[in-house]
Amino acid sequence: MPPISYAGASEAPADAATDRFDIARHRFPDIHRIAVLRAGGLGDFLFALPALHALREAYPECEITVLGTPMHEALMRGRPGPPNRVIPVPPSDGVRPGLVNAGETDAFFARMRDCGFDLAVQLHGGGRNSNPFVQRLGARHTIGTRTPDAAPLDRTTPYLYYQNEFVRGLEVAALAGAAPSRYGCEPVLARVPGASGIEVLTKAGIAIGDGPLVVVHPGATDPRRRWPADRFARVAAELAAEGPVVVVVGDEGERMLCDAVVESASRRPSSASRVASVAGLLDLGELAAVLGDADVVIANDSGPRHLAHALGTATVAVYWIGNLINAGPLTRARHRVHLGWTARCPVCGADCTGMNPAAARCEHDESFVADVPWRDVYDSARQLLATAPPPATPPT
Template identity: 50%
Template sequence: MVRIGEGGERFEGVREVAVLRGGGLGDLMFAMPAIEALAAAYPDARLTLLGTPAAAALLDGRSDAVDAVEELPVVPGVRDAGDGAPTAEDFFERLHGRFDLAVQLHGGGRNSNPFLLRLGARHTVGTATEDAEVLERWVRYVYYQHEVLRGLEVAALAGAEPVTLDPRLAVTDDERAAVRARFGVTRHLVAMHPGATDPRRRWSPEHFAAVAIARLRAGDDVVVVGDDSDRPATDRITAAVQDALGSTERLHDVVGSLPLRELPAVLGAADVMVGDDSGPRHLALAVGTRTVGVFWFGNVINAGPLDRGRHRVLMSFVTRCPVCGIDVTQVGWTAERCEHDPSYVDHVTPEQVLADVEDLLRTAPRR
């Protein structure tokens, strides 16, 4: 038996399982190994993810572990916003008493544990900070822990053993071929995402542009992905490529125009993906694409890839805010946060990233 943490025995008579995991794309990817473990431990049960419409779009046809997605209502600390979201009253009226087991993979439990308990499930498991209401079986939430392992430690409370340590979403060879044909790729396809929710985790557009220019000069195609918030950075990358090469012919900009359900296929078609510590980089890992990630060193503990044959991590070791000097290693809900948002990761150079991109391309097996 392989188990992370102390764990517990499997519950009897479980036919309906709910897993609470809202948040962004990366949050969902971190939860997927725990979800797969629960699905394997309770093969006769129906597993419902309590998440966002984005989760439903991404998982449709790409994971056998999740049977249904129920959209979360807007509740502080569980989901901050969402046009057209169900009301809390409607959500709990429909779902109360349905589940035999409810699993909390959503943070430290201050808000998510009371939310989970309102479902009226027979059994509950999850994490808890010192000021959170505890569930039937629980483990202490400590900030510095890899999110995948945290989720697996929670799943172990319900008797679930790991199936995988990496998130996994299916992308077919036909999908990959269609994307490469769409872009006219004849050599390598390099994907990029020049964004992150926290501006302190963002590598500068000029650094991304330097990598794009080098790979375009080598004969590769480059595709830039992201949402509307990534438009300013992408425009700077495009302008730099135009200035350096006189053309953006093989630079494919799908920022803000690619439907979310198509993002896995685009990332899956890439030979390597370059990104910040952000959702698309975590998704690229899940669809089997090699990645080069630019990370603040503290985030590597919680979010870094676990192997180095397929995934490379370049770290910035900033310990104090470059503007005011406050200690930035103390993180989490109770940590002091200054108002400054400089990049913590721009010490990483394009040359470092390019060296890892080239090595991953050189050592990759033939498709």
């Protein structure tokens, strides 16, 4: 049981020392509507899935609403939850980037208070901005993470940056008496009924046949997390020469990067016709279908890698060591990671560990993972293609 800070002494359990592992005894009564704030990127939403499943099992009759982004809403369209629904939040300082409109913000909170949430869950960082946001929802109970300088909620657990996000979310869910669900501590996302990644690729002119499908995503929001494109190309070419079809994915902004991977891989004649890019051609639902039908996904620490993981696909990922702590898979049967151990900027030597909160990020974008050998990634992909056990049955 995580350490709990209670706003009121009367709420504290009478025998917390002996019952600290009895998570269920902290369950709130008469909970019918739960709001969960998680308004970050694609990966941020996926990191919250273990907590959402835990809340669903603890409160099986509840409606669970994620206060997120239009991307999260698009991802869940037609997909079995949790959550039951996603409501995009308006731009808000420290919660969602964008131009803040006070009238729009006030109207949003008025609508949320009308929803009559019984429990509001803050899964959106240390709470300096997100805890006041959650307080404005008008829920009867509030829980979440908290830095020492953040506003209090009814129940909180300390926010310390270096912690796996799946486990962080589960610590917060435990504040409401929700233990890890039957799906465990890693993300599980249901597939949209009838969605076929093979059909998506066929419509894009890519014939898969009977061989394995390997999907490569060479992008990442932070350039420092990107493994060099020529390494992805080498792995793609070597695998394609052995029979799999390799499809490179990315959004419109990553099209040139993906084209560079395909161009470099095509220089090996035996693999030229078996490596193709669909970058910029797929919407989020189509991307999810393709990732879900892949035999292996090879990627950086990125949203598509996390999405493939949640859909039950085996992954090989290149991580900077600091990001592995927060965003890496917990298991290795279906997920392999290769680490860049860079602790200082390769250009200016600035400390990049984050251990000094006062240190500003330097202006350089050199890769922190360039030292990861291509052969290590290739070998992991081949091993998973040969031996990866089947995924668990997704929720319905």
